[in-house]
Amino acid sequence: xxxxxxxxxxxxxxxxxxxxxxxxxxxxxxxxxxxxxxxxxxxxxxxxxxxxxxxxxxxxxxxxxxxxxxxxxxxxxxxxxxxxxxxxxxxxxxxxxxxxxxxxxxxxxxxxxxxxxxxxxxxxxxxxxxxxxxxxxxxxxxxxxxxxxxxxxxxxxxxxxxxxxxxxxxxxxxxxxxxxxxxxxxxxxxxxxxxxxxxxxxxxxxxxxxxxxxxxxxxxxxxxxxxx
Amino acid sequence: xxxxxxxxxxxxxxxxxxxxxxxxxxxxxxxxxxxxxxxxxxxxxxxxxxxxxxxxxxxxxxxxxxxxxxxxxxxxxxxxxxxxxxxxxxxxxxxxxxxxxxxxxxxxxxxxxxxxxxxxxxxxxxxxxxxxxxxxxxxxxxxxxxxxxxxxxxxxxxxxxxxxxxxxxxxxxxxxxxxxxxxxxxxxxxxxxxxxxxxxxxxxxxxxxxxxxxxxxxxxxxxxxxxxxxxxxxxxxxxxxxxxxxxxxxxxxxxxxxxxxxxxxxxxxxxxxxxxxxxxxxxxxxxxxxxxxxxxxxxxxxxxxxxxxxxxxxxxxxxxxxxxxxxxxxxxxxxxxxxxx
Numbered sequence: 001x002x003x004x005x006x007x008x009x010x011x012x013x014x015x016x017x018x019x020x021x022x023x024x025x026x027x028x029x030x031x032x033x034x035x036x037x038x039x040x041x042x043x044x045x046x047x048x049x050x051x052x053x054x055x056x057x058x059x060x061x062x063x064x065x066x067x068x069x070x071x072x073x074x075x076x077x078x079x080x081x082x083x084x085x086x087x088x089x090x091x092x093x094x095x096x097x098x099x100x101x102x103x104x105x106x107x108x109x110x111x112x113x114x115x116x117x118x119x120x121x122x123x124x125x126x127x128x129x130x131x132x133x134x135x136x137x138x139x140x141x142x143x144x145x146x147x148x149x150x151x152x153x154x155x156x157x158x159x160x161x162x163x164x165x166x167x168x169x170x171x172x173x174x175x176x177x178x179x180x181x182x183x184x185x186x187x188x189x190x191x192x193x194x195x196x197x198x199x200x201x202x203x204x205x206x207x208x209x210x211x212x213x214x215x216x217x218x219x220x221x222x223x224x225x226x227x228x
Numbered sequence: 229x230x231x232x233x234x235x236x237x238x239x240x241x242x243x244x245x246x247x248x249x250x251x252x253x254x255x256x257x258x259x260x261x262x263x264x265x266x267x268x269x270x271x272x273x274x275x276x277x278x279x280x281x282x283x284x285x286x287x288x289x290x291x292x293x294x295x296x297x298x299x300x301x302x303x304x305x306x307x308x309x310x311x312x313x314x315x316x317x318x319x320x321x322x323x324x325x326x327x328x329x330x331x332x333x334x335x336x337x338x339x340x341x342x343x344x345x346x347x348x349x350x351x352x353x354x355x356x357x358x359x360x361x362x363x364x365x366x367x368x369x370x371x372x373x374x375x376x377x378x379x380x381x382x383x384x385x386x387x388x389x390x391x392x393x394x395x396x397x398x399x400x401x402x403x404x405x406x407x408x409x410x411x412x413x414x415x416x417x418x419x420x421x422x423x424x425x426x427x428x429x430x431x432x433x434x435x436x437x438x439x440x441x442x443x444x445x446x447x448x449x450x451x452x453x454x455x456x457x458x459x460x461x462x463x464x465x466x467x468x469x470x471x472x473x474x475x476x477x478x479x480x481x482x483x484x485x486x487x488x489x490x491x492x493x494x495x496x497x498x499x500x501x502x503x504x505x506x507x508x509x510x511x512x513x514x515x516x517x518x519x520x521x522x523x524x525x526x527x528x529x530x531x532x533x534x535x536x537x538x539x540x541x542x543x544x545x546x547x548x549x550x551x552x553x554x555x556x557x558x559x560x561x562x563x564x565x566x567x568x569x
């Protein structure tokens with residue numbers, strides 16, 4: 001069963017068409033990597049799925065109606081810098097309608113999962129880039145979403161934090177979450193079960209990393225060869 | 229030099245800010261030039277007990293007064309008209325058509341001062357044996373504090389309502405935290421109310437502080453009902469907060485929000501009757517006054533403070549204010565989107 005289903009998705013921003021009729025299907029429990037150069041339309045596509053953008057054509061599921069089923073860790077830091085880690089979690093938990101007990105239990109579980117337990121009383125703005133990304137992930141998981149959208153979650157993060165972050169993603173995947181992860185780095189999406197290559201608002205290729213790699217040493221080498 | 233060039237380039241690209249920077253002084257100059265007048269003309273007056281065409285002509289001479297065509301039957305009726313604000317001056321006329329006394333609404337400080345001066349001039353010109361007895365109601369000493377402090381409540385609430393709300397929402401958008409809220413199941417109404425309610429609480433705290441300082445430090449009389457004042461203040465705040473939200477939907481950043489808010493706040497100070505009486509503002513700009521919520525709130529707050537006005541005295545202003553609140557809240561709600569595009 002498809003958890004994410006895009007059919008002929010079109011989106012215009014600032015007078016220019018950014019997505020040109022994208023078709024995409026992500027099945028329940030899949031870990032799919034969305035890769036492409038800067039400006040390919042990855043963020044726009046994720047925002048359409050999350051309901052932040054209204055499509056100009058085609059259909060999107062879940063879109064605006066599925067916000068309870070969906071967790072979206074957006075690119076960059078979108079939490080409250082003045083609030084502590086615990087306060088940010090408490091606020092967003094309340095927004096998602098979690099009662100006090102469930103929220104406390106969920107927050108403990110997720111803080112331990114992300115290794116942020118020792119930092120619960122630190123203002124979010126004082127955390128390192130990697131920790132902020134983990135906090136963003138924690139907040140997007142609070143309501144136990146079935147679908148997780150991750151927009152370049154490791155950009156600007158040091159290699160160690162990046163590795164830790166990927167361990168978290170793989171654990172979420174093993175727990176059965178449907179994950180669509182956008183990245184500009186081929187080596188990252190090689191960890192996914194399926195890779196979708198987006199360029200200039202169009203799906204150029206998709207398949208397993210092995211299929212897309214072919215005889216080349218890496219996905220990046222395969223795509224560079226295609227471009228040449 | 230490179231920095232100067234860069235600033236100009238940025239300004240040129242930010243058309244909205246540039247428009248506000250260039251346009252605002254021109255608009256303010258026009259508004260100031262027209263509105264900033266302490267010469268009050270056409271003060272609303274009525275005759276009491278008897279009509280007198282000669283007295284009408286004398287009062288209207290030089291444009292100081294505009295005399296109502298209807299004559300109030302007695303002093304009690306004239307007092308009612310003064311309390312409702314339908315007239316500012318009531319001249320008691322004897323059977324021979326001579327003025328024998330006058331009542332002046334002191335809650336309108338500048339208009340009342342001008343009215344007193346004109347009535348005394350009229351009395352001296354009539355070569356009467358004794359000067360015309362004039363009773364100034366509601367603010368007998370024509371104290372500035374009694375006039376200004378209730379007005380300040382309106383002014384400060386406009387500031388909190390428009391500026392702080394607009395900045396609060398735009399700051400959230402600039403930092404990207406609004407995007408985080410947009411992907412939650414919060415409805416548009418919940419999102420709006422969540423942003424408005426804290427500022428409503430702050431505005432009410434401001435109101436309590438101004439009330440306390442006004443009553444205790446400046447000894448301004450509060451003759452009307454406090455619950456009525458609070459309810460009607462909440463109505464006024466609904467329109468100002470909605471205007472604040474509207475500003476946040478057009479401003480892209482805090483600088484634009486601040487400038488747009490100033491663009492809305494300054495006319496409210498100059499054209500609402502807060503400083504200059506409406507009667508002194510020419511019709512060329514007075515129509516703007518009638519589009520401003522503060523124009524309707526000032527008679528309410530001054531009426532409750534100084535005249536002990538009730539809802540029956542203020543129904544017209546309350547109706548217009550309620551209509552404005554509904555209009556601005558509906559407009560802000562329709563423009564306040566939970567989507568980025």
